[in-house]
Amino acid sequence: MTGPGAEGLAVGIDIGGTKVAGGVVDAAGRVLHRARRHTPHRSTKPGVVENTIVEVFEELVAASGGEAGGVVTAVGIGAAGFVAADRATVVFAPHLSWRHEPLRAALQRRIDAPIFVDNDANAAAWAEWRFGAARGESHMVMVTLGTGIGGALLMNGQVTRGRFGIAGEFGHMQVVPGGHRCECGNRGCWEQYASGNALVREARSLMVAGSPMATDLLERVGGDPANLSGPLITEAARAGDQTAIELLAEIGVWLGTGIANLAAAFDPGIFVIGGGVSAAGELLLEPARDRFRKQLTGRGYRPEAEIVEARLGNEAGLIGAADLARQAVRSGAEEALPDVDGPGAGA
Amino acid sequence: MTGPGAEGLAVGIDIGGTKVAGGVVDAAGRVLHRARRHTPHRSTKPGVVENTIVEVFEELVAASGGEAGGVVTAVGIGAAGFVAADRATVVFAPHLSWRHEPLRAALQRRIDAPIFVDNDANAAAWAEWRFGAARGESHMVMVTLGTGIGGALLMNGQVTRGRFGIAGEFGHMQVVPGGHRCECGNRGCWEQYASGNALVREARSLMVAGSPMATDLLERVGGDPANLSGPLITEAARAGDQTAIELLAEIGVWLGTGIANLAAAFDPGIFVIGGGVSAAGELLLEPARDRFRKQLTGRGYRPEAEIVEARLGNEAGLIGAADLARQAVRSGAEEALPDVDGPGAGA
Numbered sequence: 001m002t003g004p005g006a007e008g009l010a011v012g013i014d015i016g017g018t019k020v021a022g023g024v025v026d027a028a029g030r031v032l033h034r035a036r037r038h039t040p041h042r043s044t045k046p047g048v049v050e051n052t053i054v055e056v057f058e059e060l061v062a063a064s065g066g067e068a069g070g071v072v073t074a075v076g077i078g079a080a081g082f083v084a085a086d087r088a089t090v091v092f093a094p095h096l097s098w099r100h101e102p103l104r105a106a107l108q109r110r111i112d113a114p115i116f117v118d119n120d121a122n123a124a125a126w127a128e129w130r131f132g133a134a135r136g137e138s139h140m141v142m143v144t145l146g147t148g149i150g151g152a153l154l155m156n157g158q159v160t161r162g163r164f165g166i167a168g169e170f171g172h173m174q175v176v177p178g179g180h181r182c183e184c185g186n187r188g189c190w191e192q193y194a195s196g197n198a199l200v201r202e203a204r205s206l207m208v209a210g211s212p213m214a215t216d217l218l219e220r221v222g223g224d225p226a227n228l229s230g231p232l233i234t235e236a237a238r239a240g241d242q243t244a245i246e247l248l249a250e251i252g253v254w255l256g257t258g259i260a261n262l263a264a265a266f267d268p269g270i271f272v273i274g275g276g277v278s279a280a281g282e283l284l285l286e287p288a289r290d291r292f293r294k295q296l297t298g299r300g301y302r303p304e305a306e307i308v309e310a311r312l313g314n315e316a317g318l319i320g321a322a323d324l325a326r327q328a329v330r331s332g333a334e335e336a337l338p339d340v341d342g343p344g345a346g347a
Numbered sequence: 348m349t350g351p352g353a354e355g356l357a358v359g360i361d362i363g364g365t366k367v368a369g370g371v372v373d374a375a376g377r378v379l380h381r382a383r384r385h386t387p388h389r390s391t392k393p394g395v396v397e398n399t400i401v402e403v404f405e406e407l408v409a410a411s412g413g414e415a416g417g418v419v420t421a422v423g424i425g426a427a428g429f430v431a432a433d434r435a436t437v438v439f440a441p442h443l444s445w446r447h448e449p450l451r452a453a454l455q456r457r458i459d460a461p462i463f464v465d466n467d468a469n470a471a472a473w474a475e476w477r478f479g480a481a482r483g484e485s486h487m488v489m490v491t492l493g494t495g496i497g498g499a500l501l502m503n504g505q506v507t508r509g510r511f512g513i514a515g516e517f518g519h520m521q522v523v524p525g526g527h528r529c530e531c532g533n534r535g536c537w538e539q540y541a542s543g544n545a546l547v548r549e550a551r552s553l554m555v556a557g558s559p560m561a562t563d564l565l566e567r568v569g570g571d572p573a574n575l576s577g578p579l580i581t582e583a584a585r586a587g588d589q590t591a592i593e594l595l596a597e598i599g600v601w602l603g604t605g606i607a608n609l610a611a612a613f614d615p616g617i618f619v620i621g622g623g624v625s626a627a628g629e630l631l632l633e634p635a636r637d638r639f640r641k642q643l644t645g646r647g648y649r650p651e652a653e654i655v656e657a658r659l660g661n662e663a664g665l666i667g668a669a670d671l672a673r674q675a676v677r678s679g680a681e682e683a684l685p686d687v688d689g690p691g692a693g694a
Contacts, residue, residue, distance in 0.1 A: 082649055092648040099648070139510035151612075160502065162614025163486035164650045172644030173608040176524060184644045261520040265498075265612060267509025297519030297531045301439040301446070302429055303511045 010074040011060050011113075012322030013053055014120060015039065017080060017095035017147070020049075022056035023315065024064045024072070025322035029131035031315055033063035039095065046101050053077065054110050075115045076325030077103065078123035078317045080150070085165035087116045087328070094183070116325040116333075120317045121150030121168055122159045124310070127320030128272045129154050132311035139268040142310075143170060143259070144275035145251075145284075148183075149191040153266060159324070171195070175258060193254035196230035196277050203228055203247055213243045234280045248280050249287040256291025256307075263305055264297050274310030281309060357421040358407050358460075359669030360400055361467060362386065364427060364442035364494070367396075369403035370662065371411045371419070372669035376478030378662055380410035386442065393448050400424065401457050422462045423672030424450065425470035425664045427497070432512035434463045434675070441530070463672040463680070467664045468497030468515055469506045471657070474667030475619045476501050479658035486615040489657075490517060490606070491622035492598075492631075495530075496538040500613060506671070518542070522605060540601035543577035543624050550575055550594055560590045581627045595627050596634040603638025603654075610652055611644050621657030628656060 009032070013022040020039055023031040035056045040048040057075065064071050081093030088104035090096075104115050118126075125134075125142035134140040134154070144150035149171030153160040160167050171191030172184050179188030180201075192198055206214040207225040217236055221227035237244035259271050277284060289307050296304060312319060356379070360369040367386055370378040382403045387395040404422065411418050428440030435451035437443075451462050465473075472481075472489035481487040481501070491497035496518030500507040507514055518538030519531050526535030527548075539545055553561040554572040564583055568574035584591035606618050624631060636654050643651060659666060 082645060092645060137510075153612075155507065160613075163484075163616035163652070164614055166645065166649055167612065167614040169611040169614075169644055172611045174604060174642070175521070177522070177604075185646075186642055186644060189644070257521060257524075262612070264516040264519045265500075265514065265609070266507075267511055267514040267516075269510035295521070295533055297516055297533060297536070298429060298439060298513065299532075302513055305510070 008073050009064060009071055010076060010322035010326040011057055011072050012076045012078065012123070012318035012320070012325070013056055014078045014123070014317035014321060015049070015053070015080065015096070016120070016317075020052050020056055021314070021318055022060050023318045023322065024060050025319050027326070029127065029312075029319050029323060031319060033060050035059040035063070042096055044097065046096075046098055046106070049096055049098070050103075050106050050110075053107060057111055072113050074322070074325035074329040075107075075111055075113050076123065076321030076323070077107070077115065077117045078120040078321035079103075079117060080120045082166045083117050083119045083122075085161055085163070087118060087165070090117065091164075091166070114325065114329050116321075116328045118159070118321060118324055119150075119152070119161075119165075119168065120321075121152040122161065123318075123320035123324060124150070124274055124312075124316035125152035125154050125272070125320065126159055126324050127312050127316040128274065128310055129157075130323055131319065132316065133272045133308050134270050137268075137270045139266070140270050140272060141259075141262055141266060141268045141305075142168075142272045142274060143255070143262075144310075145195050145255070145273065145277035146275040147197045148195050150275065153268075170258065170262060173258070173261065175254070175261075190254070190258045194251050194258060196275075198254070199230050199233055199247055199251050199277065200228050202250065203233055203244075206243065216241050217243060230277055231279070234277075234283070237280065237283050245283060248283045251277065252284045252287030253291045255284065256288040257295060259288065259292050259305075259307060260295040260297070263292070268305050271305055271307045272310050273307065274312075274316060278309055285309060355420050356411060356418055357423060357669035357673040358404055358419050359423045359425065359470070359665035359667065359672070360403055361425045361470070361664035361668060362396070362400070362427065362443070363467065363664075367399050367403055368661070368665055369407050370665045370669065371407050372666050374673070376474065376666050376670060378666060380407055382406040382410070389443055391444065393443075393445055393453070396443055396445070397450070397453050397457075400454060404458055419460050421669070421672035421676040422454075422458055422460050423470065423668030423670070424454070424462065424464045425467040425668035426450075426464060427467045429513045430464050430466045430469075432508055432510070434465060434512070437464065438511075438513070461672065461676050463668075463675045465506070465668060465671055466497075466499070466508075466512075466515065467668075468499040469508065470665075470667035470671060471497070471621055471659075471663035472499035472501050472619070472667065473506055473671050474659050474663040475621065475657055476504075477670055478666065479663065480619045480655050481617050484615075484617045486613065487617050487619060488606075488609055488613060488615045488652075489619045489621060490602070490609075491657075492542050492602070492620065492624035493622040494544045495542050497622065500615075517605065517609060520605070520608065522601070522608075537601070537605045541598050541605060543622075545601070546577050546580055546594055546598050546624065547575055549597065550580055550591075553590065563588050564590060577624055578626070581624075581630070584627065584630050592630060595630045598624065599631045599634030600638045602631065603635040604642060606635065606639050606652075606654060607642040607644070610639070615652050618652055618654045619657050620654065621659075621663060625656055632656060
């Protein structure tokens with residue numbers, strides 16, 4: 001299916017922990033219209049989130065002056081969580097009440113355009129590969145540093161989803177035996193050392209210990225460690241606060257360690273670092289590259305991957321979700337739609 | 348190219364640290380003839396290893412009663428080391444003097460059948476997927492426990508080689524920050540905790556410390572820790588030696604930890620455990636499965652991969668190398684042979 005419709009507009013909707021962000025995306029990855037809502041609280045029933053998604057979709061269709069299925073040829077949903085290989089079912093979502101939720105089937109009853117569901121990091125990686133920092137690369141690893149770590153693998157123009165759809169959970173690879181407890185139940189997960197949460201935890205522990213190193217940071221939050229946030233630490237580092245710079249560098253070193261591990265396993269040509277923490281730019285990436293170069297196995301005997309900042313910012317998830325859905329329609333995967341329980345619709 | 352010749356016999360040659368083992372392999376993965384030599388010492392020039400390979404090849408061709416290029420349609424070389432994505436160049440081999448060695452070009456001048464070079468673990472994984480423990484699986488991870496750890500990834504019937512050909516070096520993922528020094532120059536590499544070398548190191552340290560736990564093992568080696576080997580510890584464990592059983596279980600626990608990390612990243616359907624240490628069977632695998640089940644992120648919310656023993660033993664490498672070469676010829680990759688420097692011949 002390569003008609004003009006398939007090359008037209010797609011809707012991408014990114015469901016995060018705090019907001020549902022949607023956009024109408026053209027074939028060049030441009031976002032033409034936007035809509036957003038707060039994410040319903042995790043205690044609400046799955047149907048409430050579905051209502052929110054449908055609202056965002058309808059607002060976007062109205063904004064683009066058309067009817068669903070006419071102007072919009074595909075709808076992509078990016079969700080933080082485990083999405084099954086069928087791209088229809090959300091197996092588990094930490095911020096929502098979804099457990100083995102047949103999301104595509106539920107939405108397909110209310111939206112008259114083919115729907116595909118994907119993990120949010122997969123969607124962001126796809127966007128960066130198609131339109132952003134990894135254009136032209138054959139083997140890419142995406143690492144998104146937010147409150148935790150999201151990850152995705154892309155090889156030869158395909159998102160690598162794994163046997164059950166759950167590949168790319170790099171944040172839960174153990175880097176410190178017996179280390180910090182993680183929300184996943186384990187200890188020492190990578191995201192406990194290289195993430196926004198880790199950054200804030202370390203800064204707070206300096207404050208709580210009454211360290212003189214934290215005096216300036218403490219002033220910035222009006223004396224209350226509870227007011228501390230990742231963006232605030234990044235802002236302080238940009239303003240020259242040495243402690244904030246060191247805290248970010250520590251996160252960078254752990255980022256480099258994990259990336260060296262991923263390079264040993266996958267040998268990609270490029271690592272793209274996205275998510276909120278990546279706004280720190282070189283304050284994060286230079287320490288990461290430095291550690292990577294010192295820890296990569298076989299260094300000196302092999303080509304080394306690049307480590308670069310993501311380019312599409314917050315909208316990578318919705319752009320990628322829209323474009324993945326458009327690609328699925330083009331490849332004819334929507335013909336498998338009635339069989340929402342089967343794996344046949346996977347790309 | 349799907350003529351009868353392409354479905355005929357292929358030669359596989361596995362170049363290990365101590366031996367060069369070759370075989371004539373039919374399309375069903377059966378080894379019809381065998382030949383082997385000692386691996387030339389790493390101080391000898393690359394040409395000496397090439398001579399050994401050519402000798403093995405010629406012995407095999409003679410044994411199969413034909414001429415090269417007639418009976419034998421493809422030659423696969425499996426080598427311990429980094430093999431470039433072009434499947435022609437050995438970038439680095441720890442046991443040999445090869446550094447950016449254009450192995451295929453050198454051999455192709457002396458062998459009149461298309462040659463493909465691959466990493467030995469890639470070859471073993473391919474053999475297990477085609478003819479062994481992973482038949483019918485779409486996403487497989489192979490972990491070979493020998494003196495170190497070899498690894499390979501297979502997705503949808505393709506060996507995943509990475510951007511530069513060096514994917515699958517799982518043994519050099521760091522599992523313990525500041526841990527045991529590894530030959531690769533780093534500290535805390537997985538293969539320092541889950542391998543034959545780790546098994547022997549731990550047993551020796553008990554002996555050297557004069558631990559009463561090591562009394563029986565010490566007797567088995569005539570009182571000299573230098574005589575200790577992995578197979579000997581496995582033999583003792585099979586005979587009921589509690590210390591040997593515990594030592595193997597410790598290796599198994601580290602195996603399970605690393606496998607949980609790989610499952611988070613790749614989400615395969617099956618892990619196949621090969622290499623010399625895997626001869627310990629359930630003494631190794633049961634502790635590994637137990638740790639894996641306790642450490643897999645998202646456990647309880649996701650399907651879990653199987654962990655099984657490899658089936659093809661020592662010959663997996665040569666069987667896989669032969670079959671990978673046969674497949675490359677079938678897919679027409681040998682047409683790219685004159686361009687030995689290009690990446691075109693990669694599968």
